[in-house]
Amino acid sequence: MASKQLLVILATVMLIFPAVTIATEYVVGDESGWTIKFDYEAWAKDKQFFVGDKLVFKYPVGVHNVFKVNGTGFKECIVPPANLALSTGNDEITLATPGNKWYICGVAKHCADGGQKLSITVLSEWSAPAPAPSSPSTNAANGIFVSGYGLLIAALIAIVMIIV
Numbered sequence: 001m002a003s004k005q006l007l008v009i010l011a012t013v014m015l016i017f018p019a020v021t022i023a024t025e026y027v028v029g030d031e032s033g034w035t036i037k038f039d040y041e042a043w044a045k046d047k048q049f050f051v052g053d054k055l056v057f058k059y060p061v062g063v064h065n066v067f068k069v070n071g072t073g074f075k076e077c078i079v080p081p082a083n084l085a086l087s088t089g090n091d092e093i094t095l096a097t098p099g100n101k102w103y104i105c106g107v108a109k110h111c112a113d114g115g116q117k118l119s120i121t122v123l124s125e126w127s128a129p130a131p132a133p134s135s136p137s138t139n140a141a142n143g144i145f146v147s148g149y150g151l152l153i154a155a156l157i158a159i160v161m162i163i164v
Protein backbone atom coordinates (compact mmCIF):
# COMPACT_ATOMS: atom_id res chain seq x y z
CA MET A 1 0.00 0.00 0.00
CA ALA A 2 1.15 3.47 -0.81
CA SER A 3 0.63 4.82 2.70
CA LYS A 4 2.86 2.12 4.13
CA GLN A 5 5.63 3.06 1.75
CA LEU A 6 5.16 6.67 2.71
CA LEU A 7 5.47 5.74 6.35
CA VAL A 8 8.73 3.92 5.72
CA ILE A 9 10.08 6.90 3.82
CA LEU A 10 9.07 9.32 6.57
CA ALA A 11 10.57 7.13 9.27
CA THR A 12 13.80 6.88 7.31
CA VAL A 13 13.96 10.63 6.82
CA MET A 14 13.42 11.20 10.54
CA LEU A 15 16.19 8.77 11.40
CA ILE A 16 18.70 10.04 8.87
CA PHE A 17 18.11 13.78 9.07
CA PRO A 18 19.42 14.30 12.62
CA ALA A 19 22.44 12.14 11.88
CA VAL A 20 23.33 14.49 9.03
CA THR A 21 22.79 17.71 10.93
CA ILE A 22 24.37 16.70 14.24
CA ALA A 23 28.06 17.16 15.05
CA THR A 24 30.09 19.14 12.59
CA GLU A 25 33.81 19.05 13.15
CA TYR A 26 35.60 22.37 12.69
CA VAL A 27 39.35 22.52 12.29
CA VAL A 28 40.08 25.93 13.79
CA GLY A 29 41.76 28.09 11.15
CA ASP A 30 41.22 25.40 8.53
CA GLU A 31 44.54 24.70 6.73
CA SER A 32 46.33 27.35 8.77
CA GLY A 33 45.44 25.61 12.00
CA TRP A 34 45.92 27.21 15.41
CA THR A 35 48.59 29.85 14.99
CA ILE A 36 49.51 33.51 15.36
CA LYS A 37 48.65 36.25 12.87
CA PHE A 38 45.44 34.62 11.73
CA ASP A 39 42.07 36.33 11.80
CA TYR A 40 39.96 33.90 13.87
CA GLU A 41 37.20 36.45 14.11
CA ALA A 42 36.80 36.35 10.34
CA TRP A 43 37.12 32.57 10.37
CA ALA A 44 34.30 32.16 12.88
CA LYS A 45 32.07 34.87 11.42
CA ASP A 46 30.34 32.85 8.70
CA LYS A 47 30.01 29.68 10.77
CA GLN A 48 27.21 28.42 12.97
CA PHE A 49 28.28 26.37 15.94
CA PHE A 50 25.78 24.06 17.56
CA VAL A 51 25.87 22.01 20.74
CA GLY A 52 27.50 18.69 19.84
CA ASP A 53 29.82 20.21 17.24
CA LYS A 54 33.53 19.80 17.69
CA LEU A 55 36.46 22.20 17.51
CA VAL A 56 39.86 20.79 16.62
CA PHE A 57 42.91 22.90 17.38
CA LYS A 58 45.86 21.77 15.24
CA TYR A 59 49.39 23.03 15.80
CA PRO A 60 52.96 21.72 16.25
CA VAL A 61 53.33 20.35 19.81
CA GLY A 62 55.13 22.79 22.09
CA VAL A 63 54.68 25.77 19.80
CA HIS A 64 51.17 26.64 20.95
CA ASN A 65 48.53 25.46 23.40
CA VAL A 66 44.85 26.02 24.08
CA PHE A 67 43.11 27.46 27.12
CA LYS A 68 39.40 27.88 27.56
CA VAL A 69 38.85 31.25 29.18
CA ASN A 70 36.02 33.62 30.03
CA GLY A 71 35.17 36.87 28.26
CA THR A 72 37.58 38.92 30.33
CA GLY A 73 40.36 36.39 29.87
CA PHE A 74 39.73 36.56 26.14
CA LYS A 75 39.76 40.34 25.96
CA GLU A 76 42.79 40.81 28.17
CA CYS A 77 44.61 37.59 27.26
CA ILE A 78 44.74 36.32 30.84
CA VAL A 79 46.42 32.92 30.77
CA PRO A 80 45.00 30.38 33.26
CA PRO A 81 47.21 28.00 35.28
CA ALA A 82 49.45 25.87 33.06
CA ASN A 83 47.89 22.59 34.18
CA LEU A 84 44.63 23.60 32.48
CA ALA A 85 46.25 23.83 29.05
CA LEU A 86 45.43 21.55 26.18
CA SER A 87 48.71 20.80 24.47
CA THR A 88 48.52 17.69 22.33
CA GLY A 89 48.74 19.58 19.04
CA ASN A 90 45.44 18.02 18.03
CA ASP A 91 43.08 19.15 20.75
CA GLU A 92 39.45 18.25 20.28
CA ILE A 93 36.79 20.16 22.16
CA THR A 94 33.18 19.10 21.97
CA LEU A 95 30.85 22.06 22.38
CA ALA A 96 28.68 20.77 25.20
CA THR A 97 26.60 23.81 26.11
CA PRO A 98 25.16 26.82 24.28
CA GLY A 99 26.54 30.31 24.82
CA ASN A 100 29.72 32.25 24.22
CA LYS A 101 33.00 30.33 24.33
CA TRP A 102 36.47 31.81 24.33
CA TYR A 103 39.82 30.16 23.64
CA ILE A 104 43.32 31.61 23.69
CA CYS A 105 46.90 30.43 23.25
CA GLY A 106 48.90 30.75 26.46
CA VAL A 107 52.37 30.69 24.91
CA ALA A 108 54.40 33.91 25.21
CA LYS A 109 52.43 36.87 23.80
CA HIS A 110 50.65 34.86 21.13
CA CYS A 111 47.26 35.99 22.35
CA ALA A 112 48.00 39.67 23.02
CA ASP A 113 50.41 40.34 20.14
CA GLY A 114 49.67 37.49 17.74
CA GLY A 115 45.90 37.60 17.94
CA GLN A 116 45.78 33.89 18.70
CA LYS A 117 42.34 33.94 20.26
CA LEU A 118 39.00 32.54 19.24
CA SER A 119 35.54 33.65 20.29
CA ILE A 120 32.45 31.73 19.20
CA THR A 121 28.78 31.55 20.05
CA VAL A 122 27.36 28.05 20.42
CA LEU A 123 23.69 27.64 19.60
CA SER A 124 21.46 25.01 21.12
CA GLU A 125 20.31 22.40 18.62
CA TRP A 126 16.81 23.78 18.31
CA SER A 127 17.43 27.49 18.25
CA ALA A 128 17.91 29.72 15.25
CA PRO A 129 21.08 31.79 15.00
CA ALA A 130 21.27 34.91 17.14
CA PRO A 131 20.33 37.96 15.07
CA ALA A 132 23.68 39.73 15.34
CA PRO A 133 27.20 38.69 16.28
CA SER A 134 27.68 39.70 19.89
CA SER A 135 30.87 41.17 21.21
CA PRO A 136 32.42 39.54 24.31
CA SER A 137 31.23 42.40 26.52
CA THR A 138 27.56 42.22 25.66
CA ASN A 139 25.55 39.39 27.10
CA ALA A 140 23.46 38.05 24.28
CA ALA A 141 19.91 37.51 25.42
CA ASN A 142 19.16 35.34 22.46
CA GLY A 143 15.58 34.42 21.84
CA ILE A 144 14.81 30.82 21.07
CA PHE A 145 13.12 30.12 17.77
CA VAL A 146 11.91 26.84 16.46
CA SER A 147 14.18 25.91 13.61
CA GLY A 148 13.04 24.72 10.23
CA TYR A 149 14.08 21.25 11.21
CA GLY A 150 11.87 21.28 14.29
CA LEU A 151 8.91 22.32 12.16
CA LEU A 152 9.72 19.63 9.62
CA ILE A 153 9.71 16.93 12.29
CA ALA A 154 6.45 18.27 13.75
CA ALA A 155 4.90 18.20 10.28
CA LEU A 156 6.13 14.66 9.68
CA ILE A 157 4.74 13.45 13.00
CA ALA A 158 1.42 15.11 12.20
CA ILE A 159 1.28 13.42 8.78
CA VAL A 160 2.13 10.02 10.26
CA MET A 161 -0.58 10.38 12.90
CA ILE A 162 -3.17 11.27 10.28
CA ILE A 163 -2.23 8.30 8.09
CA VAL A 164 -2.17 5.78 10.98
Ligand SMILES: [Cu+2]
Pocket residue numbers: 035036063064065105106107110111116
Ligand atom coordinates in the same frame (compact mmCIF):
# COMPACT_ATOMS: atom_id res chain seq x y z
CU1 LIG B 1 50.51 30.21 20.38
